[in-house]
Amino acid sequence: MTTESLIALIVHGGAWAIPDDQVAAHIAGCEAARAAGWQCLQRGGSALDAVEAAVRVMEDDPIFDAGTGSVLNSAGMVELDAAVMDGRTLRYGAVAGVRQIRNPITLARHVLTGPATMLVGPGAEVFAVSVGMTLCTNEELIVERERRLWLEWQARGAPPPSATDAHDTVGAIALDRAGNLVAANSTGGTPFKLPGRVGDTPLIGCGLYATPVGAAVCTGWGESITRVALARRVVELLEAGIAPQEAAERGIRLLGELVPDGRGGVIVLTADGSVGLAWNTPRMAHAYIDGRGVAHSGV
Numbered sequence: 001m002t003t004e005s006l007i008a009l010i011v012h013g014g015a016w017a018i019p020d021d022q023v024a025a026h027i028a029g030c031e032a033a034r035a036a037g038w039q040c041l042q043r044g045g046s047a048l049d050a051v052e053a054a055v056r057v058m059e060d061d062p063i064f065d066a067g068t069g070s071v072l073n074s075a076g077m078v079e080l081d082a083a084v085m086d087g088r089t090l091r092y093g094a095v096a097g098v099r100q101i102r103n104p105i106t107l108a109r110h111v112l113t114g115p116a117t118m119l120v121g122p123g124a125e126v127f128a129v130s131v132g133m134t135l136c137t138n139e140e141l142i143v144e145r146e147r148r149l150w151l152e153w154q155a156r157g158a159p160p161p162s163a164t165d166a167h168d169t170v171g172a173i174a175l176d177r178a179g180n181l182v183a184a185n186s187t188g189g190t191p192f193k194l195p196g197r198v199g200d201t202p203l204i205g206c207g208l209y210a211t212p213v214g215a216a217v218c219t220g221w222g223e224s225i226t227r228v229a230l231a232r233r234v235v236e237l238l239e240a241g242i243a244p245q246e247a248a249e250r251g252i253r254l255l256g257e258l259v260p261d262g263r264g265g266v267i268v269l270t271a272d273g274s275v276g277l278a279w280n281t282p283r284m285a286h287a288y289i290d291g292r293g294v295a296h297s298g299v
Contacts (some may be wrong), residue, residue: 006271006291007041008175009034011054013064013285015219015265023299025063026285031297033057034287037174048086048109050174051184055082055105058170059186062143066170067102069143071189072150073159078141081201082108082190087181087210092201094118100125100135105186107133108202146191153192161190169201170217171208171217173269175291181271183208183215183231190222200225213271214238216251220264220281228258234266237244244268244276252278253277 007186013030037054059067070078082104083094093112110131171185199222200207208217209231216234237247248268255262265279273291287297
């Protein structure tokens, strides 16, 4: 089997203190996303098609902090960020602060084609309509679980969010039969964040990065991940010949060393179909099928 015939896919459903009673749902959601992306790759689809399919499944699953079911900001609204990066061309598309988009990963893919590389807020939503996407109401993205948590937070006096509030950013990396790697992610951000707050997710080099050699997608406390440009650091390790599992572990160790309260996780995929993943939070939901066809899922 030649390298160019390999396909592989890895997804994550967030690195945080996933409650015991949500573990099964997180694993099932990651497995469903993996299945969607894998089916795309098996049919000969592109890595770009595969990551969009995988992330859309998680955006539509209310257990995750992405799309429907996302956490609420301090004003009681959902604000979404997403990005996608093509490893072969280094092109990317990103959106941030959107409030009326069910699947921001699809909007990010439209942005990827240009002429801009990142669109935010109302401008991103105007662009969405121009490319044929249908807007939803913000209320349609809110689930009762998150509304209740927001009310409880307000009752406590609305303390500012912290690293322990990090939640379920979702992400995916795919390797297609042409040997191309694409990384993608999507998030509702941190619970009770300031309106307009943007974390690492849509920032290239911070929340995700992809080259012909390898790709990384991060999750966790966005402010700390951004401060160390974690995704780019991990990919630089891959480019230096470090194996993906070691690169992931080194990246997370560095996050904790450089930022004392740095918390998060990272998934990695290389051009030979090898995967890596690491986290310093209690759990990180994930699922993958590597280039050898080995399948795994867990937290």
